[in-house]
Amino acid sequence: MSLVKQNFASSCEEAINQQINTELQASQVYLSMAAWAGSSNVALPGFQKMWLESATEERTHAQWLIDYQNMRGGRVVLQTLYAPESDWKSAKNAVEAALQLEKDVNKSLLNMFKIAEENNDPQLADFISSKFLTEQVQAIKTLGDMVTQISRVGSDGLGLHLYDQSLLAGGSGAGNRNI
Template sequence: MGIGMAFRSIGRHMCMLMRQNFAKSCESKLNDQINMELKACHQYLAMAYHFDRSDISSPGLHGFFLQASTEEREHAEKIMKYMNKRGGVIILSSVPEPIPSFDSSLEALRHALRMELEVNQHLLDLHTLAGQESDPNLCDFIEANFLQEQVDGQKVLADFIRQLERAQSDVGEYLFDKYMLSAGMHSGGK
Protein backbone atom coordinates (compact mmCIF):
# COMPACT_ATOMS: atom_id res chain seq x y z
CA MET A 1 0.00 0.00 0.00
CA GLY A 2 1.38 3.42 -0.98
CA ILE A 3 1.72 6.40 1.35
CA GLY A 4 -1.30 8.10 -0.22
CA MET A 5 -3.49 5.07 0.40
CA ALA A 6 -2.22 4.82 3.98
CA PHE A 7 -3.15 8.46 4.71
CA ARG A 8 -6.60 7.98 3.17
CA SER A 9 -7.08 4.89 5.30
CA ILE A 10 -6.05 6.78 8.45
CA GLY A 11 -8.36 9.66 7.52
CA ARG A 12 -11.29 7.29 7.00
CA HIS A 13 -10.48 5.63 10.30
CA MET A 14 -10.68 9.06 12.03
CA CYS A 15 -14.13 9.66 10.49
CA MET A 16 -15.28 6.33 11.82
CA LEU A 17 -13.89 7.12 15.29
CA MET A 18 -16.01 10.25 15.59
CA ARG A 19 -19.12 8.56 14.20
CA GLN A 20 -21.73 8.15 16.95
CA ASN A 21 -25.35 7.02 16.78
CA PHE A 22 -25.46 7.34 12.98
CA ALA A 23 -27.13 4.28 11.48
CA LYS A 24 -26.12 3.00 8.05
CA SER A 25 -29.79 3.10 7.05
CA CYS A 26 -29.90 6.84 7.80
CA GLU A 27 -26.64 7.38 5.93
CA SER A 28 -28.06 5.57 2.91
CA LYS A 29 -31.32 7.54 3.02
CA LEU A 30 -29.37 10.81 3.31
CA ASN A 31 -27.40 9.84 0.21
CA ASP A 32 -30.70 9.23 -1.57
CA GLN A 33 -31.85 12.69 -0.44
CA ILE A 34 -28.67 14.33 -1.71
CA ASN A 35 -29.17 12.75 -5.11
CA MET A 36 -32.85 13.69 -5.14
CA GLU A 37 -31.95 17.33 -4.40
CA LEU A 38 -29.36 17.30 -7.21
CA LYS A 39 -31.93 15.79 -9.59
CA ALA A 40 -34.34 18.62 -8.71
CA CYS A 41 -31.51 21.14 -9.15
CA HIS A 42 -30.87 19.92 -12.69
CA GLN A 43 -34.57 19.79 -13.55
CA TYR A 44 -35.12 23.36 -12.32
CA LEU A 45 -32.06 24.49 -14.26
CA ALA A 46 -33.46 22.94 -17.44
CA MET A 47 -36.81 24.59 -16.73
CA ALA A 48 -35.20 27.97 -16.15
CA TYR A 49 -33.43 27.93 -19.47
CA HIS A 50 -36.49 26.60 -21.29
CA PHE A 51 -38.31 29.77 -20.21
CA ASP A 52 -35.28 31.90 -21.19
CA ARG A 53 -35.51 30.80 -24.85
CA SER A 54 -36.38 33.59 -27.28
CA ASP A 55 -39.47 31.74 -28.52
CA ILE A 56 -40.75 31.41 -24.92
CA SER A 57 -39.40 34.62 -23.31
CA SER A 58 -40.75 34.33 -19.78
CA PRO A 59 -38.16 36.14 -17.65
CA GLY A 60 -40.25 35.74 -14.49
CA LEU A 61 -40.40 31.97 -14.75
CA HIS A 62 -36.76 31.87 -15.84
CA GLY A 63 -35.73 33.69 -12.66
CA PHE A 64 -38.10 31.68 -10.47
CA PHE A 65 -36.79 28.32 -11.68
CA LEU A 66 -33.19 29.51 -11.62
CA GLN A 67 -33.63 30.45 -7.95
CA ALA A 68 -35.26 27.08 -7.27
CA SER A 69 -32.29 25.31 -8.89
CA THR A 70 -29.86 27.20 -6.67
CA GLU A 71 -31.90 26.34 -3.55
CA GLU A 72 -31.93 22.63 -4.41
CA ARG A 73 -28.15 22.62 -4.92
CA GLU A 74 -27.73 24.40 -1.58
CA HIS A 75 -29.92 21.76 0.07
CA ALA A 76 -27.70 18.99 -1.34
CA GLU A 77 -24.58 20.80 -0.13
CA LYS A 78 -26.08 21.29 3.33
CA ILE A 79 -26.79 17.57 3.60
CA MET A 80 -23.28 16.73 2.37
CA LYS A 81 -21.76 18.97 5.06
CA TYR A 82 -23.98 17.28 7.63
CA MET A 83 -22.89 13.83 6.42
CA ASN A 84 -19.25 14.80 6.89
CA LYS A 85 -19.97 16.05 10.41
CA ARG A 86 -21.59 12.74 11.30
CA GLY A 87 -18.79 10.61 9.80
CA GLY A 88 -20.81 9.40 6.83
CA VAL A 89 -19.68 8.60 3.32
CA ILE A 90 -21.20 10.67 0.51
CA ILE A 91 -22.16 8.67 -2.55
CA LEU A 92 -23.24 10.71 -5.57
CA SER A 93 -25.04 8.92 -8.36
CA SER A 94 -25.55 10.04 -11.92
CA VAL A 95 -28.32 12.58 -12.34
CA PRO A 96 -31.10 11.57 -14.73
CA GLU A 97 -31.62 13.70 -17.79
CA PRO A 98 -34.19 16.40 -17.01
CA ILE A 99 -37.31 17.06 -19.06
CA PRO A 100 -35.99 19.62 -21.56
CA SER A 101 -39.16 21.58 -22.35
CA PHE A 102 -42.78 22.10 -21.41
CA ASP A 103 -45.87 22.88 -23.47
CA SER A 104 -46.97 25.62 -21.08
CA SER A 105 -46.09 27.51 -17.94
CA LEU A 106 -48.91 25.71 -16.17
CA GLU A 107 -47.48 22.30 -17.09
CA ALA A 108 -44.05 23.34 -15.79
CA LEU A 109 -45.47 24.59 -12.48
CA ARG A 110 -47.48 21.40 -12.03
CA HIS A 111 -44.31 19.38 -12.66
CA ALA A 112 -42.45 21.51 -10.10
CA LEU A 113 -45.17 20.87 -7.50
CA ARG A 114 -44.99 17.11 -8.12
CA MET A 115 -41.20 17.25 -7.64
CA GLU A 116 -41.54 19.22 -4.41
CA LEU A 117 -44.12 16.79 -3.06
CA GLU A 118 -41.79 13.88 -3.88
CA VAL A 119 -38.83 15.57 -2.17
CA ASN A 120 -40.99 16.40 0.85
CA GLN A 121 -42.25 12.83 1.14
CA HIS A 122 -38.68 11.56 1.06
CA LEU A 123 -37.74 14.01 3.83
CA LEU A 124 -40.70 12.85 5.91
CA ASP A 125 -39.65 9.23 5.40
CA LEU A 126 -36.09 10.14 6.38
CA HIS A 127 -37.38 11.86 9.53
CA THR A 128 -39.42 8.76 10.41
CA LEU A 129 -36.39 6.53 9.88
CA ALA A 130 -34.24 8.79 12.06
CA GLY A 131 -36.86 8.49 14.79
CA GLN A 132 -36.91 4.71 14.48
CA GLU A 133 -33.10 4.66 14.70
CA SER A 134 -33.20 6.91 17.80
CA ASP A 135 -31.21 9.66 16.07
CA PRO A 136 -32.52 12.95 17.53
CA ASN A 137 -29.71 14.91 15.90
CA LEU A 138 -30.84 13.87 12.41
CA CYS A 139 -34.48 14.55 13.30
CA ASP A 140 -33.52 18.04 14.46
CA PHE A 141 -31.43 18.67 11.33
CA ILE A 142 -34.34 17.77 9.04
CA GLU A 143 -36.86 19.78 11.05
CA ALA A 144 -34.65 22.87 11.36
CA ASN A 145 -33.48 22.98 7.75
CA PHE A 146 -36.09 21.48 5.46
CA LEU A 147 -39.61 20.63 6.56
CA GLN A 148 -41.17 24.09 6.92
CA GLU A 149 -39.41 25.37 3.82
CA GLN A 150 -40.87 22.45 1.83
CA VAL A 151 -44.40 23.20 3.03
CA ASP A 152 -43.97 26.90 2.23
CA GLY A 153 -42.64 26.12 -1.26
CA GLN A 154 -45.51 23.74 -1.99
CA LYS A 155 -48.04 26.39 -0.98
CA VAL A 156 -46.41 28.98 -3.24
CA LEU A 157 -46.45 26.59 -6.20
CA ALA A 158 -50.08 25.60 -5.56
CA ASP A 159 -51.05 29.28 -5.42
CA PHE A 160 -49.18 30.03 -8.66
CA ILE A 161 -50.87 27.09 -10.39
CA ARG A 162 -54.29 28.29 -9.34
CA GLN A 163 -53.57 31.87 -10.41
CA LEU A 164 -52.34 30.71 -13.80
CA GLU A 165 -55.36 28.41 -14.22
CA ARG A 166 -57.56 31.46 -13.75
CA ALA A 167 -55.54 33.52 -16.27
CA GLN A 168 -56.37 31.11 -19.17
CA SER A 169 -55.13 33.38 -21.98
CA ASP A 170 -51.91 34.61 -23.56
CA VAL A 171 -52.41 38.01 -21.93
CA GLY A 172 -53.10 36.35 -18.61
CA GLU A 173 -49.94 34.24 -18.94
CA TYR A 174 -47.94 37.34 -19.87
CA LEU A 175 -49.23 39.20 -16.80
CA PHE A 176 -48.57 36.18 -14.61
CA ASP A 177 -44.98 36.06 -15.85
CA LYS A 178 -44.56 39.76 -15.02
CA TYR A 179 -45.80 38.98 -11.52
CA MET A 180 -43.26 36.15 -11.29
CA LEU A 181 -40.41 38.62 -11.70
CA SER A 182 -40.95 39.67 -8.09
CA ALA A 183 -41.89 36.24 -6.71
CA GLY A 184 -39.68 33.59 -5.19
CA MET A 185 -40.15 29.97 -4.23
CA HIS A 186 -40.40 30.81 -0.52
CA SER A 187 -41.51 34.42 -0.64
CA GLY A 188 -45.15 33.84 -1.36
CA GLY A 189 -44.85 36.61 -3.95
CA LYS A 190 -44.05 39.19 -1.30
Protein backbone atom coordinates in the same frame (compact mmCIF):
# COMPACT_ATOMS: atom_id res chain seq x y z
CA MET B 1 -13.80 4.09 10.68
CA SER B 2 -14.61 7.75 11.08
CA LEU B 3 -13.18 9.55 14.11
CA VAL B 4 -16.43 11.39 14.79
CA LYS B 5 -19.11 8.76 14.09
CA GLN B 6 -21.38 8.20 17.09
CA ASN B 7 -24.95 6.87 17.20
CA PHE B 8 -25.12 7.13 13.41
CA ALA B 9 -26.75 4.11 11.72
CA SER B 10 -25.75 3.02 8.23
CA SER B 11 -29.41 3.32 7.13
CA CYS B 12 -29.32 7.01 8.16
CA GLU B 13 -26.08 7.50 6.23
CA GLU B 14 -27.68 5.88 3.15
CA ALA B 15 -30.85 7.96 3.48
CA ILE B 16 -28.77 11.17 3.56
CA ASN B 17 -26.93 10.15 0.38
CA GLN B 18 -30.27 9.36 -1.23
CA GLN B 19 -31.59 12.79 -0.22
CA ILE B 20 -28.49 14.51 -1.62
CA ASN B 21 -29.31 12.85 -4.95
CA THR B 22 -32.98 13.88 -4.69
CA GLU B 23 -32.04 17.53 -4.08
CA LEU B 24 -29.51 17.56 -6.93
CA GLN B 25 -32.08 15.97 -9.23
CA ALA B 26 -34.60 18.66 -8.27
CA SER B 27 -31.95 21.29 -9.04
CA GLN B 28 -31.42 19.68 -12.44
CA VAL B 29 -35.16 19.77 -13.21
CA TYR B 30 -35.41 23.46 -12.23
CA LEU B 31 -32.36 24.25 -14.35
CA SER B 32 -34.12 22.63 -17.30
CA MET B 33 -37.29 24.64 -16.62
CA ALA B 34 -35.24 27.86 -16.46
CA ALA B 35 -33.50 27.04 -19.75
CA TRP B 36 -36.87 26.31 -21.38
CA ALA B 37 -38.39 29.57 -20.10
CA GLY B 38 -35.37 31.49 -21.39
CA SER B 39 -35.62 30.20 -24.97
CA SER B 40 -36.84 32.74 -27.53
CA ASN B 41 -39.91 30.65 -28.42
CA VAL B 42 -41.06 30.79 -24.79
CA ALA B 43 -39.54 34.06 -23.51
CA LEU B 44 -40.87 34.07 -19.94
CA PRO B 45 -38.08 35.88 -18.06
CA GLY B 46 -40.00 35.96 -14.78
CA PHE B 47 -40.38 32.18 -14.72
CA GLN B 48 -36.77 31.84 -15.87
CA LYS B 49 -35.59 33.92 -12.91
CA MET B 50 -37.75 32.01 -10.42
CA TRP B 51 -36.60 28.62 -11.65
CA LEU B 52 -32.94 29.63 -11.69
CA GLU B 53 -33.34 30.68 -8.05
CA SER B 54 -35.06 27.35 -7.33
CA ALA B 55 -32.21 25.43 -8.99
CA THR B 56 -29.69 27.27 -6.80
CA GLU B 57 -31.77 26.65 -3.69
CA GLU B 58 -31.98 22.90 -4.32
CA ARG B 59 -28.23 22.82 -4.90
CA THR B 60 -27.83 24.57 -1.54
CA HIS B 61 -30.04 21.93 0.11
CA ALA B 62 -27.75 19.23 -1.30
CA GLN B 63 -24.75 21.07 0.16
CA TRP B 64 -26.39 21.24 3.61
CA LEU B 65 -26.78 17.46 3.50
CA ILE B 66 -23.19 16.96 2.29
CA ASP B 67 -21.92 19.08 5.18
CA TYR B 68 -24.17 17.21 7.60
CA GLN B 69 -23.01 13.81 6.36
CA ASN B 70 -19.40 14.88 6.97
CA MET B 71 -20.27 16.30 10.39
CA ARG B 72 -21.68 12.94 11.46
CA GLY B 73 -18.77 10.96 10.08
CA GLY B 74 -20.63 9.44 7.12
CA ARG B 75 -19.26 9.10 3.62
CA VAL B 76 -20.79 11.22 0.87
CA VAL B 77 -21.59 9.07 -2.18
CA LEU B 78 -22.91 11.00 -5.17
CA GLN B 79 -25.11 9.18 -7.67
CA THR B 80 -26.18 9.50 -11.28
CA LEU B 81 -28.73 12.16 -12.22
CA TYR B 82 -31.28 11.47 -14.95
CA ALA B 83 -31.93 13.85 -17.83
CA PRO B 84 -34.97 16.02 -17.10
CA GLU B 85 -37.72 16.95 -19.57
CA SER B 86 -36.48 19.55 -22.05
CA ASP B 87 -39.80 20.74 -23.53
CA TRP B 88 -42.11 21.81 -20.71
CA LYS B 89 -44.90 22.76 -23.16
CA SER B 90 -46.49 25.52 -21.05
CA ALA B 91 -45.81 27.49 -17.88
CA LYS B 92 -48.80 25.81 -16.27
CA ASN B 93 -47.52 22.36 -17.18
CA ALA B 94 -44.10 23.20 -15.74
CA VAL B 95 -45.56 24.58 -12.50
CA GLU B 96 -47.73 21.46 -12.13
CA ALA B 97 -44.61 19.33 -12.64
CA ALA B 98 -42.76 21.43 -10.04
CA LEU B 99 -45.63 20.91 -7.57
CA GLN B 100 -45.39 17.13 -8.02
CA LEU B 101 -41.60 17.32 -7.74
CA GLU B 102 -41.78 19.14 -4.39
CA LYS B 103 -44.34 16.62 -3.12
CA ASP B 104 -41.95 13.82 -4.08
CA VAL B 105 -39.08 15.62 -2.31
CA ASN B 106 -41.28 16.03 0.76
CA LYS B 107 -42.13 12.31 0.74
CA SER B 108 -38.42 11.52 0.63
CA LEU B 109 -37.71 13.91 3.55
CA LEU B 110 -40.52 12.37 5.62
CA ASN B 111 -39.10 8.92 4.90
CA MET B 112 -35.66 10.09 6.06
CA PHE B 113 -37.24 11.51 9.24
CA LYS B 114 -38.86 8.12 9.90
CA ILE B 115 -35.54 6.33 9.43
CA ALA B 116 -33.93 8.78 11.90
CA GLU B 117 -36.63 8.04 14.47
CA GLU B 118 -36.45 4.27 13.95
CA ASN B 119 -32.72 4.45 14.59
CA ASN B 120 -33.09 6.63 17.67
CA ASP B 121 -31.18 9.52 16.10
CA PRO B 122 -32.83 12.69 17.47
CA GLN B 123 -30.09 14.92 16.10
CA LEU B 124 -30.77 13.84 12.51
CA ALA B 125 -34.53 14.11 13.05
CA ASP B 126 -34.05 17.67 14.38
CA PHE B 127 -31.82 18.60 11.44
CA ILE B 128 -34.47 17.41 8.95
CA SER B 129 -37.38 19.10 10.65
CA SER B 130 -35.63 22.40 11.39
CA LYS B 131 -33.86 22.84 8.05
CA PHE B 132 -36.20 21.19 5.55
CA LEU B 133 -39.75 20.29 6.53
CA THR B 134 -41.27 23.74 7.08
CA GLU B 135 -39.74 25.13 3.93
CA GLN B 136 -40.98 22.12 2.02
CA VAL B 137 -44.65 22.55 2.92
CA GLN B 138 -44.33 26.28 2.14
CA ALA B 139 -42.96 25.44 -1.32
CA ILE B 140 -45.86 23.07 -1.96
CA LYS B 141 -48.37 25.80 -0.94
CA THR B 142 -46.63 28.38 -3.16
CA LEU B 143 -46.73 26.10 -6.19
CA GLY B 144 -50.35 25.09 -5.55
CA ASP B 145 -51.27 28.79 -5.42
CA MET B 146 -49.40 29.36 -8.68
CA VAL B 147 -51.31 26.59 -10.49
CA THR B 148 -54.57 28.27 -9.42
CA GLN B 149 -53.35 31.74 -10.37
CA ILE B 150 -52.15 30.65 -13.82
CA SER B 151 -55.49 28.91 -14.40
CA ARG B 152 -57.16 32.24 -13.54
CA VAL B 153 -55.06 34.50 -15.77
CA GLY B 154 -54.85 31.98 -18.62
CA SER B 155 -51.90 29.91 -19.70
CA ASP B 156 -51.09 32.15 -22.66
CA GLY B 157 -51.57 35.72 -23.86
CA LEU B 158 -51.69 38.95 -21.87
CA GLY B 159 -52.64 37.31 -18.58
CA LEU B 160 -49.57 35.09 -18.58
CA HIS B 161 -47.38 37.97 -19.78
CA LEU B 162 -48.46 40.13 -16.83
CA TYR B 163 -48.03 37.23 -14.41
CA ASP B 164 -44.54 36.63 -15.76
CA GLN B 165 -43.70 40.32 -15.40
CA SER B 166 -44.86 40.24 -11.77
CA LEU B 167 -42.49 37.33 -11.14
CA LEU B 168 -39.69 39.28 -12.78
CA ALA B 169 -40.37 42.36 -10.68
CA GLY B 170 -40.43 40.31 -7.50
CA GLY B 171 -43.85 41.63 -6.51
CA SER B 172 -46.32 40.21 -4.02
CA GLY B 173 -47.56 37.18 -5.97
CA ALA B 174 -47.31 33.72 -4.53
CA GLY B 175 -44.67 32.90 -7.10
CA ASN B 176 -42.26 35.36 -5.57
CA ARG B 177 -41.70 33.26 -2.49
CA ASN B 178 -38.85 30.85 -2.90
CA ILE B 179 -39.71 27.31 -3.83
